[in-house]
Amino acid sequence: MSIPAELAADVIAFRRELHAHPELDLELPQTQAAVLGRLAGIEGLEVSTGEGMSSVVAVLRGEAPLPEGTRRPVVLLRGDMDGLPVTEETGLPYAPDPAGTMHACGHDLHTAGLYGALAYLGQRRGELVADVIGMFQPAEETDGGALRMIEQGLLEAAGPRADAAFALHVYSAKYEHGRFVSRPGSIQAGCDDLIVTVRGRGGHGSVPHLSQDPVPVAAEMVLGLQSLVTRQFDAFDPVVATVGHLTAGTASNIVPDTATLSITLRTFSAGSRARLIPAVERLVRGIADAHGLGVDVRPDCEFPVTVNDPAEVDYARGVIEGLFGSEAYEELPAPEPGSEDFSEVLLRVPGAYILLGAVPPGQDPHTAPTNHSPLAVFDDAVLPRAVEALAGLALGKGPVAL
Ligand SMILES: [Zn+2]
Incomplete structure (x- = not known):
């Protein structure tokens, strides 16, 4: 089952809205307002905002029946929201005006994708066993927004501490379009x-x-x-x-x-x-x-080093291959040399950080401009896949024994 066409179109439109208005660091007032506006359309969501930063935490409760002697697992899904001080040179019609800031690392896709996953899970909550924490994070590029959110109670937002945590990161180069890439153990420096x-x-x-x-x-x-x-x-x-x-x-x-x-x-x-x-x-x-x-x-x-839990990587691989076939997943032979503050979440909760190829059609992944380049283009045609994968990671989790 893939996500409804109407939701896919809404997620892509949302991404383009965000792309036109990048903000930097901890304070992302416009982005936060846009996220809150979209989340308001999802029934029964518990939404809170951060102190001293523009974070948003959204909790969606599963409604699938729970067997005796079990509790709902808590699954955390992350979408970071900040842009970079880069002047965009892609010529895209929705490039920011005035120029000077850019979603050059694709975090606009992450924010829109997480919104889409919560909206989709909202439609399927009768089959959802887990309680889901949506983590909309500022300051991934700069000031360690993840750690601040953890200090403000992120991991316990649904009650019991999160049992598993997942984040996707799009790449404008290096990896095949639509391919999910990860590895057990260290994945980012x-x-x-x-x-x-x-x-x-x-x-x-x-x-x-x-x-x-x-x-x-x-x-x-x-x-x-x-x-x-x-x-x-x-x-x-x-x-x-x-x-x-x-x-x-x-x-x-x-x-x-x-x-x-x-x-x-x-x-x-x-x-x-x-x-x-x-x-x-x-x-x-x-x-x-x-x-x-x-x-x-x-x-x-x-x-910190971003370290994936081997069992959660196996689980994620199974979910992705189940949704899109074995071609959709590739194991990375060595870690990426960049750093990522989702590491702070993975220090405390077992989970997986997964890369997703979003190289534009017609471009060679080996030569396309990389993340952080003023020429980086992320093809948002991968977004329905990202939404389905994130939602699938939550839908696949069964009850936890008490
Ligand atoms: Zn990034």
Whole structure:
């Protein structure tokens, strides 16, 4: 059974409305109002909004009969809502005007898809055993909206803590149109940024021995990091350390007081992430100490590794293959190097993060502009499939024994 044509058209129209008005970060007032407007049409939905951010949580109660000695499972479905500070260059008729922000990561499709899934589940609630939490999230790209929603009670929104959680993410390139892609275990990298400030003492460049020069110390840290990566970490559980920004001083003849390194660390397992951050701190402190200088280390952004539960990936694969055939699912051989704050949900609730190919027709997935590009185009013809898959993931869950 596929979703009604009327609902499919409504979901695509909603996506285009959202696409024309992208908003950034935690405050998405127009997007939130549009979501609330659509959700108002779904009977019996319990809707609440976040504090200090434009999140929306919607709970839909299953009405299928429940056997004695069981309770309803709670299934969480996520749709993120924020755009990016990118000037769209696709030429699409519904591109934002004025330009300057863009749904360049396809979160407009996620928001519309989650609305569609709730609307469809609303029509089929007599067959729905589960209670469903719809998580409309701001600030996926920036400020960790998922963690804030968890702190405001997201996981317990339906009563008992969510039993399973799922999110889809569309890709404008890389994966075949309409194909669902996932893997058990790590699927997106962990990301940690550190700001390291080397504290010396400035002076005249001609007499460095009368000052404490932070520049060669910072340089040693840059090189030491690369040795740390290859000498202390398993090549089959790789880590990435990049110093993307390095600043010190004002003129050739002045020893500066400080030097600053901005480091991004990427990891693909919780174990490596737990070891890497202290190892980098130890390295920079040790190098500074060896030269008699001080150092401050400040974390700047922290995203855990996104880890899929193997049993929930198996379940999701079964649901997707049951709906669309075995061609519709592909197992990813290695994690994606980007990061995702659905990781915060998956740290607490077993679930699966699943990619969905939305490359426009006629374009080669290997050469099409990628997510975050001003030229990225996401084909919303995949939306009915996304809606059906999300709804299917909720419909497939049976009662939980008490
Ligand atoms: Zn995204």
